[in-house]
Amino acid sequence: MKIQEADAKQLLRAQGLPVPPGTVARSVSEADAAADMYLKDGADAVVVKAQVLVGGRGKAGGVKLARTREEADAAASAILGMSIKGITVRKILVGPAADIVKEFYLGAILDRASHRIVVMASAEGGVEIEEVAKRDPSLILRESAHPLLGLADWQARKLAFGLGLAGPRVKAFTAIAHGLVRTMLADDADLVEVNPLAIVRERDAEGNVVERLLCLDAKIVLDDSALPRHPDLEALRDLDEEDPTDVEARKHDLSFIRLDGTIGCMVNGAGLAMTTMDLVKRAGGEPANFLDIGGGARADKVASAMKLILDDSKVQAILVNIFGGITRGDEVAKGLIEARAQQSRDVPMVVRIVGTNAEEAQRLLREARFETAATLDEAAEKAVAAAKAVGGAA
Secondary structure, eight states: OBOOHHHHHHHHHHTTOOOOOOEEESSHHHHHHHHHHHHHTTOSOEEEEEOOSSSOTTTTTOEEEESSHHHHHHHHHHHTTOEETTEEOOOEEEEEOOEEEEEEEEEEEEETTTTEEEEEEESOTTSOHHHHHHHOGGGOEEEEOBTTTBSOHHHHHHHHHHTTOOTHHHHHHHHHHHHHHHHHHHHTEEEEEEEEEEEEEEEOTTSOEEEEEEEOOOEEEEOGGGGGGOHHHHTTOOGGGSOHHHHHHHHTTOEEEEOSSSEEEEESSHHHHHHHHHHHHHTTOOBSEEEEOOTTOOHHHHHHHHHHHHTOTTOOEEEEEEEESSSOHHHHHHHHHHHHHHOSSOOOEEEEEEETTHHHHHHHHHHTTOEEOSSHHHHHHHHHHHHHHHHHHO
């Protein structure tokens, strides 16, 4: 689950990382008030940033500087409501602008291959790290945290030296690197990214110009599977930017991932779903989705799952593969009959149900004139043939 920059900064701040102040505004008047507050507090300018879960905000005009309240008003008016990569900006972050000396990239990611948190750093800050990796992978420094001991001080210092930092900045960088790892662990995150991590000029209490490291931007991706442990983090989900299909699937407790094929798949069990998709491909077709209805699914859940599949206009045939253990075959059959009665378009469907109450399921399906199959291979072949027939007719 991705969260907005303002929320990500709050999680970093909770772990003691240096993050600039900021105010979320959902209207021009709120942005004006926030800008006025920071300008009166001594800021030379404020930055107005679109809050959207995509990169490239600056290039799209979603980040603007303002030196007066009037300029902040104009910036907020321009950004609120604009579209960035197809996403409408509904809120903005207003905060004091930083006097940047040097930008860096710093991130922590869960590396599933090594089963460790990997901390990455680069002197190429302020740009998308994927572009840096394509252009010159050697510009990205990496250190793997120990599963039990975490990131060692010497590892953090090694990254700092690799970035060309020296003196007190090494200590500051080390503290921030440790903070990223703490954030990963505390919030069950898959990714914590600061881009840019910047050396900025500021004035201290005596009015002297000083330099320090500051986390100017933040991106955090949370592990959806761990959210039951963090109900407070679940509240950070931005439904405005999620695919409506994903929202609907989560509402009905369905594991659903949309793909690019034409064969809609409804299966109970993740492993069986993957096997079903493999056999669809072997039969010459392409799966349109991964859909696991889970164990014990009743008729209403099956009907909801079928609606998710049919909402994809690319689907030309549907393959239902149910192995009844906890799941009762007759309940699935009732759900399929209900779903077909409600569906807005006629899509051929092939059903294979075995296991608990399979005989009753077969009787119900025969009476409702469903196409059935005795084996998964047969079901996959029939579904692919039906999709090809629809495609050819079209």
